Amino acid sequence: MYDVIVVGARCAGSPLAMLLARRGHKVLVVDRATFPSDTVSTHYIHQAGLSRLQDWGILDRLVATEPPAMRHLTFSYTDIFLEGFADPIDGITEVYSPRRTILDEILVDEARKAGAEVVEGFTVTDVIFADGRAAGVRGRIGDGPEREFTARFVVGADGRNSTVAGLVGAEIYRSVPAACFVYYSYYDGLDWTFQHRTGFGQQQLGAWPTHHGQHLVAVMRRKERMREFRADVEGSFHEIIDQVVPELGEDLRANGKRAENFRAMAYPDNFYRRSAGPGWALVGDAGYHKDPFTGWGITDALKYSEVLAEKLHEGLSGSRPTDEAVEEYTKIRDAESNGTFELTCSLAELSLTPYYDSVFRATSMSPEYTTKFFGLIAGGIPGEEFFAPANLERLYEDVNMPADRRIVTRS
Ligand SMILES: Cc1cc2nc3c(=O)[nH]c(=O)nc-3n(C[C@H](O)[C@H](O)[C@H](O)COP(=O)(O)OP(=O)(O)OC[C@H]3O[C@@H](n4cnc5c(N)ncnc54)[C@H](O)[C@@H]3O)c2cc1C
Structure with a gap:
């Protein structure tokens, strides 16, 4: 019997397995894919995502594979043009877009090195329930015999079409059509x-x-x-x-x-799905998925797998009820990701609302705010700070924005 079974071993699943195994928990992570393997993704990682890898001590390993470093970004939206780079985030001064064949293999290997058991090529077809709680999974490797693994807790890190989500009945509670x-x-x-x-x-x-x-x-x-x-x-x-x-x-x-x-x-629709229930949780795209326009899928998968690992550890180590701790993970994720979700859904329409047009047009006229904009995009400056009406009023004042273009609220 495992402490935790994680279904899915890419950006969300392997870091979760690694972090739990490092804390001494008995973890099994399974994936129907084998590694190295590719997946559909344009794989840009923000400074905030790289800082998670750095904290976990595995950024150097990625850098050693020589992904080209980017220190200058060019962003435009019709005639609005912004270029530059964010201030360092946790000392990170460049970004990478590593091939998933390379990134995901490192993540899987680090999970294994930390002590997690990894079974590749294993497709989960069922979640086992006992006393109303998720208690394991069933599945098979290829055409092989069905196998069963039991655990105190099951996590679906199996992507936006999550099998685990379907099997535990996790409903979507917020959805925005993809454009x-x-x-x-x-x-x-x-x-x-x-x-x-x-x-x-x-x-x-x-x-x-x-x-x-x-x-x-x-x-x-x-x-x-x-x-x-x-x-x-x-x-x-x-x-x-x-x-x-x-x-x-x-x-x-x-x-x-x-x-x-x-x-x-x-693109499939953007969504938030209920991500915690008795004995189970969802992480990464399985629980929260948005358009790749802002390139935040990997960074968020890394970030919230760490939050879930922390909360699961609190539960598994007996300091509080596991389901209660995991429920808190979903609240943290929803609160912290809301700004990224809204910004992403709006920008991915490929036409700016008058609000965003004014904000970004003014930003492009201010070197100071251009750097802040890249900080916002990179995860160093919270949306609440960048889009705060007082901050925007100062921006409009600095660049002499015409009075009728000084829009400070989204609606
Ligand atoms: C076109 C496109 C471009 C993108 N570009 C970017 C970008 O530039 N930057 C960025 O940050 N994000 C980008 N994303 C988003 C990013 O790829 C995802 O957010 C990220 O891969 C989510 O990681 P994950 O681990 O949650 O899920 P996934 O990467 O989807 O991994 C899920 C894993 O679960 C496994 N699995 C699924 N079902 C089962 C099952 N039944 N049994 C066993 N295993 C199972 C799969 O084999 C897979 O390996 C892009 C996405 C798309 C579609």
């Missing part, structure tokens, strides 16, 4: 800095360097235009880049060589 679809691939031959560019016509280009000397290049448009896009994927892909940043479009045609197939996805 867009994405296509992306990896290119040789480019030398670009980080680009996050939303153009006129509700279309977006994201590009950043990653492992193996390659660049990830992604485009987004609203879902209404997906059928049209698909009629000529390569042509539509280039068309968006040509329209959003013509010079990058030209460089891509001249020098870029696509190294892998396109990955595509019509």
Whole structure:
């Protein structure tokens, strides 16, 4: 019998397993995938996410794999242009976008090193209940025989289509429709800095360097235009880049060589799902998922797996009832992630509300606030601070914003 079984071994599951195992708990983590393996993700990690890896002593291991360092970010939204970088967060002065084949393997290996038992290639099909509580899982490796593992607590870290969530009946209590679809691939031959560019016509280009000397290049448009896009994927892909940043479009045609197939996805809706119940919890995308536009999925998975590990430890070590401690984890997650969720859902519409247009337009005219903006995006400055009406009033005053553009509240 384990203390905790974790289903899913990527950004949320492996750190949770690692942190619990480091505290002496008996942990099993299973995943239907084997590692190293890829998953659909553009894998940018914010300073706040890297600082979790640093605290856990595994950032050096990631850096040793030589993901290109980014210290200058270019962000635009139609004619609003911001470039720079956030002030250091916990001493972190650069960011990376490591391939998931590399990042996730490190996370799985660190969980194993910490003492967690890891079973790869194992698909969970059932949650076992005893006395009204989740008490284990059933599943199998490939076509092998069904196996059963029991535990004091079960965690679903199995992504946004979470099997565990379905089996424990965890309902979605907040949902925002997703607006867009994405296509992306990896290119040789480019030398670009980080680009996050939303153009006129509700279309977006994201590009950043990653492992193996390659660049990830992604485009987004609203879902209404997906059928049209698909009629000529390569042509539509280039068309968006040509329209959003013509010079990058030209460089891509001249020098870029696509190294892998396109990955595509019509984004699923943004949601919060009930993430705690008797004997179970959900973490990472399983419990809280939002559009990748702001690149916060991995950072949040790392961050809240740590909060859950802390609360589970309190319960498992007997200092308070486990379900009560885990319930508190969901409250912390919801309160702390609310600003990111709202900002993400709004920006991912690919057209700015008058409020965000005013705020970001004014920000782009102030070097001080531009750095603060990157601090907000990187997780160093809370949304409550950046978007505080008094802070925005000072910004508008500093840049002489016209009176009718000085919007300080969202609604
Ligand atoms: C197109 C796209 C681009 C993105 N870009 C970024 C970005 O740039 N930066 C960023 O931070 N985030 C990004 N994200 C989001 C990010 O990828 C996710 O938030 C993150 O992967 C969530 O981690 P997780 O561990 O919760 O879930 P996942 O990474 O989804 O891992 C879940 C694991 O559970 C396993 N699993 C599922 N069901 C079962 C089962 N029944 N039995 C056993 N195992 C199971 C799966 O095999 C998988 O390995 C992007 C997402 C998408 C779709």
